[in-house]
Amino acid sequence: MNLLYEMFPMALGIATPIIITALGGLFSERSGVVNIALEGIMLVGAFVGATVSVLTADALGALTPWVSILAGMVAGCLYSWIHAYASIALKADQTISGTALNMLSTGLTIYLCQLIFKGQRTPTFTENFTRISIPVLKDIPVIGKLFFSDLYPTFYIALFLVLVTWFVVFKTKFGLHLRSCGEYPQASASMGIKVEKMRYIGVLTSGALGGLSGGIMVLTTNIQFSVLAIHGVGFIAMACLIFGKWKPFGCLAAGVFFGFSQTLSKYSGFIPGLKSLPSEFFYCIPYILTIIALILFARKSVGPKASGEIYDSGKR
């Protein structure tokens, strides 16, 4: 049980950026645009977050990480605008545009990093997120130790965003319009919904969430920014979105589960029965399970139907 108490905060820490980015992907895909660029958007958010953190730490003190993740959010939103413009206005292939943005992100961030800091990495952060325990709640037996002690405050941001996403996408008129654009855009257009505008909102929201999550990731799990700051979490988030069936609470559950599988790779040596498995096995779990999930979902229509399709107003 002690082992579980030790693993939980770590798993939730890893899960936080996965969940937030997956929510970003949800907005984008629900509006009908596949966003493969999430990985690159996170990297840009992480770079800008880290840079702001290093440059403003003296002036802002303990507020620094919060300002930094907001800066990352703005940067991610701006960066995703390229994807939105290319894939919506210029009708580019969404997969290729996303791939290009992923490639561009490593070049761009490290180039700027060398201009600003004269090196491939930023200096180490002085102001970081610190783990907190929620008073009173942490004393609840079992649950208190699992969910309310030794956690980064950013995990609660993720929880909050899950609730907001659920409400906005599934309980409001705006959300209904957004989802209709990802299912049958031509029908939405005939109802007077501006498909292109909704898709812009979807992609830019995904950029903002991806940037935010990149900032959070670098400021919680790292001591500085480098090109390996994100190392594939953007793609795990895509897997999380699919495994969570394109639903906010699904993303939450899948994200926590994937966080656990990563944590297990570090703790498997202490758990009888898992000792003999190589750590690579646990790293693979999210990807293999997602492929299996895709096969199981294949016959049912789980995801947004028009996601990835270029919107052609003349198509029937």
Added chain:
Amino acid sequence: MNSKKDTLLISLLAVFIGILLGVVILIASGHSPMILFNALLRGTFGINLTMGTGLNLRYLGEFIVFSMPIILTGLSVGFAYRTGLFNIGAEGQVMVGGMASVVVAIMVPLPGVLHVIACVAAGALAGALWGFIPGLLKSKFNVHEVVVCIMLNYTGMYFSNWVVRALPGSTESKTAMIPASASLNSDFLSGLTGNSRLNWGILIVIASVLLYWFIIEKTSFGYSLRATGFNKEGARYAGLKVDRNIITSMMISGAFAGLAGTIVALGVFNQGRTLAAFENYGFDGIAVGLVGACNAIGIVLAGLLFGMLKVAQPIMQIAGVPKQIGEIISSSIVLFVAMQYGIKIIIGRIAKRRLEKKEGSVSQ
């Protein structure tokens, strides 16, 4: 219809805008754009304009070594794209290909040239197998190949790392050196190019390019693949075996990528390595395949172009320019190629407006 001419124009335009963007960024960050052109020339041929040194064959050899794997991954991406599939999984296929060739090199002792042939075959086969999975899932369950490929990239990396570490004589980060009989090293080619790392892998690349051209342009199988890519439902209606085409195309595509991993493992490093992150051969292949318009000659030229950008990078870094400018240029070229539909529309609009103006002035 002059779509072939259009595609060529788009590619050239994209390359031009990409390099222009690089020049603008260099000027904006206070560097002379001449550094870029000098580095391209020096990295490719060894010619140094500022120092006045002439052609150096060693640079030429290294430039070819850098271009070889991305030409192969370019063929991989291009082949799938011709069938209407987007093989973003070349990255994973490269890694399992390299791993499989090293496994055969170390575990299966064979006499003479048989050994290296078996290693190369194993690499191609492993890549084909890694391509078979998304192909099968696409044709049987209609699961989008892009997502499966992305998942298989990471699975491939972790799986290869695990196998590489488990081989006898391996350390945490690499295997033992492979026996000479399994190596693609060539004293002849190396000697020809001033002791560069140029190796027999070049024969594999040339054979692959010819095979690609032959299958796509000259066989009825290639024709049915292209028909599938052009209009899947139409091809099905015409009686073509669309499902089988998808699987075969992904397997051939995977085999090209597997060969890229093989020539890197057997020709350049002569051992297997564990990787902490992707080396981007597969993603570069996307750039090469698309800029080369999925055409055999186009892919070779695009591969050489991106190879030039690669070898120019360290030279720029020494000259005080962050080498990532090369990545910025190559990725923006891909972005512009992706925008081609929009660019075509814009060009069309401008042409139309001009025509209207002309007509307007005539009628007045």
